[in-house]
Amino acid sequence: MAERGVVSREIETPHGPARVHVHLVAGPVGALVLGHGAGGGVSAPDLVAVVDAALGLHVTVVTVEQPYRVAGRRAPAPARQLDAAWEAVLADLVGAELAGLPLVVGGRSSGARVACRTSACVGAVAVLCLAFPLVPPRAATPTTRAPELDAVAVRVLVVQGARDRFGRPEPAPGREVVLVPGDHSLHTDPAAVVAAVAAWLPAVLSRG
Template sequence: MTSEKDDVLDVTTPHGPARVHVTVPDSPRGALALGHGAGGGVGAKDLVATAEVAAGLSLAVALVEQPYRVAGRRAPAPARQLDAAWTAVMAELRAGALAGVPLVVGGRSSGARVACRTAAEIGAAAVLCLAFPLQTPGRPDRPSRLPELEQVTVPVLVVQGERDPFGMPPPAPGREVVVVAGDHNLARDVPAVRAAVRGWLPAVLPTTAGERPAPR
């Protein structure tokens, strides 16, 4: 018989308290931590669908609300604050609720960027990007965020809407890009998002303790 433990944790960070919604099954084979977009929350359809897929694969799941959202603000904090808060949350989780299991990190849009920038420091096994915001719409003068993806040295999955105004990240060795119907919110074809995540997650996690992930 399988049971789950659900908790809502308040985690102290250098920029105020973050809130984490954690679901841990008996004997998890790994964990997935997800961050939200700049102006949204952890209830976004693609985040919820991804969390459900991970739970169905016997992974622990952590949905992380950044301190600015917990404080009731919609405008995102600067990148360095987002990264510092996320890193603090991951350290707390890896010492507690998610201890001893491989950790995949990710998120949607801004949350995906944070996961990419901090993956090496956290020691993530892989990175999952939902609607990665490659380029600011209508601002060709702004730099591309592609270097944030390219700095990741572990497997990456990008799930991107075919009409995303933020652009289409290119595939690369170790980086898979799955294109689905819709735009930046990935709400048009949630089953396709689920399928992409379900097909990728098991391959980047060990199948038994101490075993390396399957090659991509």
């Protein structure tokens, strides 16, 4: 097993400080950076399970707390602020702990959307989406976030609960969709979430 350690620090962004938790491994083969959901944090069970799985694959992992969460707010910031903060965080990390490593970005729900929208500008080789919120369940008019997924030019894995009320993205060239038992929380079968990520992550990093 690789040696592990965690370094937590704050990074200044255009919208206040973000906080990162860098899970270090000896001899990393790549890096995975994960964002949280709109109303949750980096301790969500699916994020924790994926962090542990990636570390076991000798991947350095960073979980990112957006500035609004660091400031103690639960209501998420607008998308443009989330994206700008994320880009600032990634620029700092790539110049420091993650220098020279192939980079996979992702997150759960809102964090997955941020990772999709910014994947090109941060230089990601792939995107991991946990519980991508395809359709807002209480929207007054029908709408879909599919264009955010369709715009990603690198490989994508979507791990989605089979009963997710936010919908189910469709597979596409370069995009794999794995359905696991449960709903949007992905709490029901964390082993299935881990298995999907563990089967996909080494392959995309080897191509990076």
